Amino acid sequence: MLQIFIITFPFFALVLCGYVAARRRMLPLEAIPGLNGFVLFFALPCMLYRFGASTPIAQLLDVGVFATWLLCALVLVGFTVAVSLNQRIGWNDAAFGALVAAFPNSGFMGVPLLVAILGTAAAGPAILTMVIDMVVTTSLCIALSRLDGADAHGAATALKNALKGVLANPMPWSILLGALVSVLGWIPPKPVAQTVGLLADAASPVALFTIGAVLARSQMLAAAGHAQAPRLWDYVPVALFKLFLHPLLVLLVGAGLMQLGVPLPRFALTVMVLTAALPSASNVSLLAERFGADNGRIARIILVSTAAAFVTFSLVVSLMV
Numbered sequence: 001m002l003q004i005f006i007i008t009f010p011f012f013a014l015v016l017c018g019y020v021a022a023r024r025r026m027l028p029l030e031a032i033p034g035l036n037g038f039v040l041f042f043a044l045p046c047m048l049y050r051f052g053a054s055t056p057i058a059q060l061l062d063v064g065v066f067a068t069w070l071l072c073a074l075v076l077v078g079f080t081v082a083v084s085l086n087q088r089i090g091w092n093d094a095a096f097g098a099l100v101a102a103f104p105n106s107g108f109m110g111v112p113l114l115v116a117i118l119g120t121a122a123a124g125p126a127i128l129t130m131v132i133d134m135v136v137t138t139s140l141c142i143a144l145s146r147l148d149g150a151d152a153h154g155a156a157t158a159l160k161n162a163l164k165g166v167l168a169n170p171m172p173w174s175i176l177l178g179a180l181v182s183v184l185g186w187i188p189p190k191p192v193a194q195t196v197g198l199l200a201d202a203a204s205p206v207a208l209f210t211i212g213a214v215l216a217r218s219q220m221l222a223a224a225g226h227a228q229a230p231r232l233w234d235y236v237p238v239a240l241f242k243l244f245l246h247p248l249l250v251l252l253v254g255a256g257l258m259q260l261g262v263p264l265p266r267f268a269l270t271v272m273v274l275t276a277a278l279p280s281a282s283n284v285s286l287l288a289e290r291f292g293a294d295n296g297r298i299a300r301i302i303l304v305s306t307a308a309a310f311v312t313f314s315l316v317v318s319l320m321v
Contacts, residue, residue, distance in 0.1 A: 011109065011282075011306060014205055018212025022220070029217050035210045036289040043203035044283055045174035046196045048134060051107065052178020055127050062128055064264030068254045069129045069272060073137045075253075076102040076246055080238060081144060089234065089294075095145035096284060096293040100301045101241040102137055104278035106130040114274055117317060118267075125271040135172040138287070142169055145291055169287070207282050211299050214285060218296025230297040239280070239304040243312045247276040270320050277316040279305035 021027040080098035081091075089097070104110060107130050114122040143163070181188075188196070218230075254269040280302045288298040 005310065011208055014208035015212040015215070015303065018209035018214075019216045020212070021209070022213040022216035027213055029213075029220070032210060032213050032217060033289065035206060035213070036286050039203055039207050039210065039283075040286045040290055041170055043199045043206060044286065045170045047107070047200035047203040048171055048174040049178040049181075049196060050200045051127060051130070052175040053181045055124075055131075055179070055182065062125065062268070064257065064262050065125050065128050065268050065272065066132065067262060068250065068257055068264060068269070069132050070136060072246070072249045072253050072276070073102045073133065074140075076241065076249060077137065077141060077144075079245075080241055084234075084238070091147040092145045092292065093294045093297065095141045095147075096288045096291070096298055097235075097238050097301065098144070099138060099141035099287070100280040100284040100298055100305075101238050102141075102246065103133045103281040103284055104129075104242070104246070104275055105281045105306070106133070106275050106278060107281070107283075110275050110278050113278075114271060117274070117321065118271060121267065122271045125268045126275050129272060129275050131175055133281070134175050138169060138171060142287070142291065145293065171283075204282075207286060210289075211282055211285050211302060214289065214295050214299045215303065218299065222296075230294065230300055235297050235300045236304060238301045239308065242280050242301070242305045243277065243308055247273050247316055250276040273320055274313075274316060277309070277313050279309040279313075 018027070022029060022032070077098040080101045081094045084094040084097050085091070106126050110130075111123055111126050114126050146164070187193075251269070251273050254264055254272060258264050258266075258269070282302055285295055285298050285302060288295045
């Protein structure tokens with residue numbers, strides 16, 4: 001519990017800083033999209049490039065981990081979208097709600113926490129799950145988010161918008177570029193590497209600060225009558241899907257594939273279950289802001305799952321380790 005608190009406390013502190021800055025107008029609300037753009041197009045791609053370049057390619061080709069994680073992500077995305085769609089929540093909001101339900105905070109929180117619990121061998125499977133979420137799950141949810149208006153504009157236009165949304169997402173390209181650099185063994189010049197490192201190190205704090213500002217903006221706009229505050233039923237169940245349904249699904253699917261002969265070590269399955277039990281990834285809020293989804297709802301899901309994970313993740317660790 002203490003180890004978890006040591007790692008999660010800075011997350012809450014940075015979110016609180018962003019919240020206070022927006023509420024007290026030290027950060028103008030109009031500046032929030034600018035912070036979001038900095039992380040999404042500069043800092044986060046550099047962080048993901050660094051992950052891809054520093055990960056041995058063999059760790060990214062584990063068939064058992066890949067099949068288990070991808071299958072669970074597809075099931076969870078489909079289920080969350082199906083139960084979320086209603087008169088208030090369209091494809092855009094439902095798709096990013098599904099992404100925040102299936103995408104754990106494996107990069108900012110998961111790798112250091114799992115290494116502290118299980119040792120350095122846990123880094124490989126955890127990084128592979130993050131690559132799948134960045135490249136496949138994120139692209140799928142962005143494509144689904146573009147289906148709003150398909151009835152009015154036709155399937156061809158919806159498909160074109162979906163493809164544009166996927167291609168405009170910088171995260172998969174950053175990971176693929178890093179993996180290519182890893183395969184070729186190319187070492188960038190020192191000034192370039194230092195610049196990438198500075199931007200990569202800025203991704204996590206600015207993203208968390210922005211989440212706090214988004215939460216404050218949502219409350220302020222609702223209080224002023226310019227927006228409707230999300231209902232508890234619109235975001236609490238999605239946080240519960242993330243913390244309970246996701247790890248249970250990974251455990252059941254992984255055990256089933258092992259029975260069918262899929263090469264999946266028990267240690268790797270343990271790492272995946274613990275990864276799935278992590279709270280929602282904070283970078284989903286950046287994408288939701290970029291693609292015009294209800295970011296107040298997404299930020300609340302991230303905050304609820306992060307707060308509750310202090311207890312639920314400890315419970316999963318006690319059961320699995």
